[in-house]
Amino acid sequence: MPKTYYLYKSSSNMHGPFSLIASNLNKAILRSSGVYLLAHKTSKGMAILYVGRSENLRQRLNHYIGKYNYFFFKTTETVNGAFFAECREFHRYGKANYLNNRIHPAVPAGTSLPSCSERGCKGEAY
Numbered sequence: 001m002p003k004t005y006y007l008y009k010s011s012s013n014m015h016g017p018f019s020l021i022a023s024n025l026n027k028a029i030l031r032s033s034g035v036y037l038l039a040h041k042t043s044k045g046m047a048i049l050y051v052g053r054s055e056n057l058r059q060r061l062n063h064y065i066g067k068y069n070y071f072f073f074k075t076t077e078t079v080n081g082a083f084f085a086e087c088r089e090f091h092r093y094g095k096a097n098y099l100n101n102r103i104h105p106a107v108p109a110g111t112s113l114p115s116c117s118e119r120g121c122k123g124e125a126y
């Protein structure tokens with residue numbers, strides 16, 4: 001059964017959408033840690049297909065060129081902050097049921113953070 005996806009929600013409060021092409025990844029701000037959404041355009045709006053985070057948004061987004069058409073992003077001060085922001089977005093867009101993500105966002109290595117920032121979640125994908 002093909003997946004259905006949520007449309008972008010303004011509550012995500014992100015920059016974008018931007019076309020996922022190399023020239024759009026040159027912005028200095030993308031050298032930061034943060035969270036991103038990968039999207040495609042539909043007649044009803046931008047459908048959110050994937051949620052992720054990175055210590056270097058530019059490097060990570062570069063891997064998705066040719067696979068996804070659009071991205072949104074939000075920078076974070078810290079890697080831990082990126083993890084919590086990723087959890088929020090992962091839940092906002094319906095978790096693995098409504099995203100191409102197969103697993104719940106992983107706790108940053110070497111930290112003792114809880115498995116999710118969302119109440120009642122123990123890190124399950126669905």
Ligand SMILES: [Zn+2]
Nearest residue numbers: 116118121123
């Ligand atoms: Zn969770």
